[in-house]
Amino acid sequence: MLTVSPSTQDRELAAAIVRFTRRSSRRYKRSRTSWADRFVDAYSWGLGIGVSLTIAASFVLALRNEIADRASTTTSIIHAQWLVLPEAVLWTSVTFAVLLVISNLARKLGPMTVNGPESSWWLTLPVDRRPMVLPPFLRKVALTAAGSAIIYLPFSLVTTVDRAPSDHLLASLSFSAAGTIAVALAAMQQLRLLGHRVGRVASAAVLLACSTVPALSSSFWPTALVGIAAVGLLALVVPRAGQVRGEELVRGGAVAGHAGASLFMLDSNEVLRALGGGRKTVDGGRAARFYARPAHGPLRALIRADVVAFLRLNPPLTPPLLWLAACIAILLVEGGLPEFAQLAVIVIAGCATASGLGSVARKTALVPELDALLPLHPALVRTSRTLMPCLAMAVWMAVLSSLLLVLGAADPWLIAVGAIAGVGMGAGTLRAATRTPPDWTAPPVETPFGPVPRAQLGSLMRGLDVTILAMIPLLVALYLGYVPLLVVMVQAVFSVGIFLVVVLTRPKRS
Amino acid sequence: MGTVLEAEGLLVGYAGAPVCGEVTASVDAGEVLGIVGVNGAGKSTVARTIAGRQASLAGDVKVHGLLIDPDAVPFRRQVSAVFDDDLFFPSLTVREHLLLIARGHSLDDPEGRVEEELEFFGLLGRSHAIPDALSSGQRRRLLLAAGLIRPSSLLILDEPEQRLDPRMRVALGERISEHAKDGGAVVLVTHDPQLLLATASTCLVIDDEVQQFDPEQGASIIAGS
Numbered sequence: 001m002l003t004v005s006p007s008t009q010d011r012e013l014a015a016a017i018v019r020f021t022r023r024s025s026r027r028y029k030r031s032r033t034s035w036a037d038r039f040v041d042a043y044s045w046g047l048g049i050g051v052s053l054t055i056a057a058s059f060v061l062a063l064r065n066e067i068a069d070r071a072s073t074t075t076s077i078i079h080a081q082w083l084v085l086p087e088a089v090l091w092t093s094v095t096f097a098v099l100l101v102i103s104n105l106a107r108k109l110g111p112m113t114v115n116g117p118e119s120s121w122w123l124t125l126p127v128d129r130r131p132m133v134l135p136p137f138l139r140k141v142a143l144t145a146a147g148s149a150i151i152y153l154p155f156s157l158v159t160t161v162d163r164a165p166s167d168h169l170l171a172s173l174s175f176s177a178a179g180t181i182a183v184a185l186a187a188m189q190q191l192r193l194l195g196h197r198v199g200r201v202a203s204a205a206v207l208l209a210c211s212t213v214p215a216l217s218s219s220f221w222p223t224a225l226v227g228i229a230a231v232g233l234l235a236l237v238v239p240r241a242g243q244v245r246g247e248e249l250v251r252g253g254a255v256a257g258h259a260g261a262s263l264f265m266l267d268s269n270e271v272l273r274a275l276g277g278g279r280k281t282v283d284g285g286r287a288a289r290f291y292a293r294p295a296h297g298p299l300r301a302l303i304r305a306d307v308v309a310f311l312r313l314n315p316p317l318t319p320p321l322l323w324l325a326a327c328i329a330i331l332l333v334e335g336g337l338p339e340f341a342q343l344a345v346i347v348i349a350g351c352a353t354a355s356g357l358g359s360v361a362r363k364t365a366l367v368p369e370l371d372a373l374l375p376l377h378p379a380l381v382r383t384s385r386t387l388m389p390c391l392a393m394a395v396w397m398a399v400l401s402s403l404l405l406v407l408g409a410a411d412p413w414l415i416a417v418g419a420i421a422g423v424g425m426g427a428g429t430l431r432a433a434t435r436t437p438p439d440w441t442a443p444p445v446e447t448p449f450g451p452v453p454r455a456q457l458g459s460l461m462r463g464l465d466v467t468i469l470a471m472i473p474l475l476v477a478l479y480l481g482y483v484p485l486l487v488v489m490v491q492a493v494f495s496v497g498i499f500l501v502v503v504l505t506r507p508k509r510s
Numbered sequence: 511m512g513t514v515l516e517a518e519g520l521l522v523g524y525a526g527a528p529v530c531g532e533v534t535a536s537v538d539a540g541e542v543l544g545i546v547g548v549n550g551a552g553k554s555t556v557a558r559t560i561a562g563r564q565a566s567l568a569g570d571v572k573v574h575g576l577l578i579d580p581d582a583v584p585f586r587r588q589v590s591a592v593f594d595d596d597l598f599f600p601s602l603t604v605r606e607h608l609l610l611i612a613r614g615h616s617l618d619d620p621e622g623r624v625e626e627e628l629e630f631f632g633l634l635g636r637s638h639a640i641p642d643a644l645s646s647g648q649r650r651r652l653l654l655a656a657g658l659i660r661p662s663s664l665l666i667l668d669e670p671e672q673r674l675d676p677r678m679r680v681a682l683g684e685r686i687s688e689h690a691k692d693g694g695a696v697v698l699v700t701h702d703p704q705l706l707l708a709t710a711s712t713c714l715v716i717d718d719e720v721q722q723f724d725p726e727q728g729a730s731i732i733a734g735s
Binding site (some may be wrong): 020 | 580581583584586587590591595597598599600601602603606607609610611613614615616640656
């Protein structure tokens with residue numbers, strides 16, 4: 001094969017091309033934007049960020065105080081804490097999980113990328129690609145490092161109330177360096193310096209080691225060590241930035257562009273579609289064998305197709321299992337968390353797991369004509385589409401409830417309540433899949449609490465609303481510590497009602 | 511004049527499934543290989559594979575005797591490919607797009623060459639427009655100008671006649687012939703019998719079995735007779 005041997009002249013020419021493109025773009029943009037517009041943009045962004053930070057800071061401080069006072073007031077939704085999980089283990093596990101998320105996201109989004117026009121107009125030029133690829137990559141690394149430090153600081157404040165301010169700062173810096181290492185490891189996989197499997201295992205091992213460092217913030221040296229490791233890995237990656245294959249740069253750019261645009265539009269369905277696009281779907285031939293069996297009638301044929309689609313899209317098992325583990329870990333942690341925090345984690349875990357099971361609904365929602373392919377009432381089509389998510393969520397909730405039962409959260413009826421709640425939560429995935437983009441032009445509605453952007457909130461919360469609603473009776477039972485018959489009946493009414501509302505309501509089309 | 515492109519037992523397709531028969535062909539310097547076939551036959555897939563934009567299922571493609579590698583600088587220097595990618599920098603003008611290519615290929619007097627191409631493709635009056643302000647035909651001309659402004663020993667064109675007016679099609683045919691006369695090799699995917707007859711030296715008909723014909727037979731096949 002032809003090989004690449006970039007010369008200095010090539011590199012200078014590539015840098016000149018990049019400068020030329022950026023300078024021309026900036027000139028054009030400046031000619032289109034007035035100073036007044038720029039001031040309004042800066043003011044809006046500044047105000048938005050300031051308000052968000054203030055709300056976040058007050059929330060963090062309130063939570064910190066709550067946790068600091070918990071020794072005297074702690075109550076838990078479980079009664080049998082037969083295993084006490086040391087706090088340090090829990091928070092280190094959370095740190096590790098977040099580092100894994102950063103690493104996986106970095107790999108999905110490149111981390112080295114070019115966008116559509118750059119792939120057409122830059123990658124075809126006979127020059128070294130490093131000046132084209134490196135600056136955006138370094139920006140990503142810097143943003144990840146800064147974001148990691150900013151995210152970890154409140155986490156450190158909440159989880160270790162007895163730390164000195166300088167220790168919190170060191171812990172944040174350690175996590176920032178660990179985030180940088182996660183991105184650098186993703187870049188090494190993209191450069192094929194690490195093979196696919198080896199890369200994943202090595203990344204997990206390195207990040208596991210890194211996740212313990214923020215806990216050692218009483219000394220400066222662990223932070224310095226992890227910082228040096230981050231710089232060392234970047235020193236390996238940066239000189240090779242121009243060697244990433246063109247198809248990899250284009251793939252990463254496409255995913256990053258899709259996900260970025262979806263985030264900007266606050267369209268969570270599109271974000272999930274963007275991030276789930278490149279996943280390998282392996283069903284080992286089971287789905288094909290099931291599909292080949294004869295089916296009588298259009299409804300059975302459709303149900304079979306939806307079941308096969310669900311199996312083929314192969315929802316990964318790891319996230320639901322990790323969410324189960326998170327629910328249990330939060331209950332077993334040393335000292336215990338406030339009840340509302342425990343229930344909140346269960347709600348978040350339920351919503352996240354339900355959201356992961358909506359792949360088929362999200363994909364079919366893109367092509368509404370699919371629903372009209374067979375001579376069936378639209379409600380039956382929606383029933384067929386929601387069966388597998390309902391079944392899967394019923395199983396997940398039954399497992400969670402069984403674990404809670406073992407921990408003495410309530411009586412055995414909790415399993416039935418959990419399974420029934422799962423049906424309603426599964427139906428929520430179909431409702432979420434047909435979420436329309438928010439109409440930002442709709443005016444807010446006046447309420448006794450002030451103006452509320454009801455149309456936008458309704459659009460953003462579509463699907464999530466019924467998923468949370470379906471969990472309310474279960475949460476009441478957990479709060480009470482036993483399952484009154486009334487709760488079982490209300491749960492059944494909620495879940496059946498939600499299921500019927502979802503399948504009988506014609507989805508909105510944007 | 512030597513062989514520029516060699517395809518040996520080339521099988522193209524998606525997800526492991528071939529879309530047409532095996533392609534075996536070679537193009538010498540100064541030759542124009544026409545590729546024709548019905549819609550969906552796999553013409554563009556063959557062209558994309560030759561250009562290194564997608565991996566082949568089997569077989570080899572060589573340019574100047576070396577296996578293709580779209581990431582290699584020498585390959586990018588030798589091969590110019592124009593597909594129907596409607597991707598442009600949103601805030602770069604027509605002139606700036608062409609200037610980027612001219613400078614990237616280290617042309618002497620890039621500004622002068624850009625002026626020539628703008629004039630040839632009838633874009634002088636729109637040279638300060640951004641792509642969004644162009645018609646689809648003008649955007650197509652811009653893509654063709656970008657493919658032809660730069661030197662190349664192998665030019666790959668995927669249905670270049672699309673969205674062009676008849677006069678521009680004739681001018682494009684002359685330009686392709688000129689490229690071949692200057693020693694370049696051309697792979698031309700087309701549905702236009704006149705463009706094929708005006709330019710091609712040989713013709714591949716893409717189907718379940720890929721066959722080589724002379725351009726007259728290829729033009730008849732396109733015309734459906």
